[in-house]
Amino acid sequence: MYIFYNVFFFIRLFLQSFGREINELPEVLLDKVTQIPELLESSRAVNTCKAYKRGFLRWKKWAINSGIKLEDTLPAKPLHVAIYLTSIIQTANSPSPLVNVFYSLKWFHDIFDFKSPTDSKLVVNILEAGKRKLARPVIKKEPVTIRMLSDMFDFLFMEGNSKNQRIICASLLGYAGFLRSEELLKIKRSDIVIDSTHMRVFIESSKTDKYRDGAWIVISRTGTKLCPVVNIERYFEWLGVDESDDVHLLCNLSALKELIKAFKPHVNDISKYCLHSLRSGGATAAANRGIGDRLFKRHGRRVSENARDADDFSRIRIGVHNTSDHEITIPSKTEIGTLQTVASVEHIAIQETRSDKPEVNETGTGNRVNDIGKEQPEVWNPSVDLYSSPLTSEHKQHVRQLLRENCKAFAWNGEDMGCVPDLQVDIKLNDT
Incomplete structure (x- = not known):
């Protein structure tokens, strides 16, 4: 239903922008025109298109309610956009809605070949002023450690309990494979190939794989209690599934939330951890053991040095305590x-x-x-x-x-x- 409505939305905007030129086309080319809106939508990832569409619709609604003519919403005038950004700055708690509207308008103007108001120095400076005013210090979540995984395993492991084993396997996979939460959700039984010395997991799509080529990650078999390969084999044996089944490791988002709850008895403050803590924890441990940058980026499916540096892998945590009475x-x-x-x-x-x-x-x-x-x-x-x-x-x-x-x-x-x-x-x- 969403795909149909979204394509119709793009067709309507496309006809609004190029209606006169379309009427002048020969009949033999009219059939080709209908394919353009769908292709334009595919120029970005599905979730990105959804976010840009919501941002544009918020702008359009505000403009019409403020007395701006419909034809001035696309293409938009820089002064109107600057006033809209100013109104967002007065009510927003973070720069996110400001940035979303800016890039939503930029994308819609670009794909329909309009001069974008986001190129205006007025609009750009309003955006930068809003970022400065709404900026908040970034508080990074703590990475999961081997000790936490070990305590979680000892607490949850029960012979034949596939529900607890699912949480254990997902945690170990996220840690050892540097997996994002959306990547964990998409893993099926048929995506996992188990060998005598290692396990290969196929990641069909990820945040940095914009052309959806897919990627294989390799996880070694260690034979310890926290070995992802051993625990995955045990989990599939208890479920009774074979290699060709399309059973998902995690069924829905609520199952992912159970991962972080599983660590609650073993940490002082669970709010300091999130789903990304598994990925950052595994990456931190690997970096501290001197894993090369090339292998690091390939295993973590990173595309830039900034992404690697964002996790502070080279930082050594040193606790400082005051043991005196003053x-x-x-x-x-x-x-x-x-x-x-x-x-x-x-x-x-x-x-x-x-x-x-x-x-x-x-x-x-x-x-x-x-x-x-x-x-x-x-x-x-x-x-x-x-x-x-x-x-x-x-x-x-x-x-x-x-x-x-x-x-x-x-x-x-x-x-x-x-x-x-x-x-x-x-x-x-x-x-x-």
Whole structure:
């Protein structure tokens, strides 16, 4: 019903725009004209066309109710559009409706070959002003972690329970395959090919696949309890379906919402997570393990570096807690630490046997309690006990040399206090 109405809507606008030229066409070409509106609608994805159509109809309704003539709604005049955008800015809570109307009008004017009011500097500047005024800080949702998946699996898994197993499989697929929610909804049994070492999943269409070529993603068989391949095999066995069946993994959107609810008992605040948390969680884990950019983009079906950077895959989360009984204020943008790149990695052989006799440190680290009051030398040996270490004698000597070279990172004695000049602490005292 929607497709028929939508095509009729485009035909009516097409006739309104090119009616005079169509009347002058030879009869042999008139049959071809009827195909143009449907083709014009196919120039964008179905959901994009729906959004643009709603945006244009809102503009048209506002214009007619405001006394603007019907013929001035398409093509529209820049001043009228600027006034309409101004009215949206006064009532909207975000830039989304403003942007939707702008690009809806741009698309409708472009496909019907009209000069678009969105090319006007007046309209463009009104749009930018609205974006600035309605902008809100972006609060990104947290990614799902392996620990959360493990806790969810232990909580839900029951032998023969296909309903719980469906949630487990969808979560693991979304995590390991970097899948979007709409991609999970479309997966059928016939889209999954299981081999002895891996599983292939065919994604028929996705957000970045505008020509609908489809894409295969490969997920390795690990054999662990969180292995997507093992759990998918178990789920299909319990359902009793074979490879040719067109059974969907998830039937509807409400089933997708169950995925996030499944993590609720295992997190402090479930509102910090959404369906995208599965995709961002899997991608974050892969990036932290050094997966190459080319493989990363192919597996995640990304088309730009911006899409990859949006998930902050290179960010390392470090928790900072105040364990004292008073407030500590750290000013904004204060640098509390730095990350250093690894210069080299040495493989150290483990010493299987060692003598019970304590090893004498020939460099003489000594007990620094007795050094109170003595002058600190330029280079000295930090007091670090290496006797209990499984390192070989050769590696212990190497460690001692490293300690000696970096001795200033250690306290010389009990009176040697550290100092961080860039860190300012505001300590509030109760006494007067």
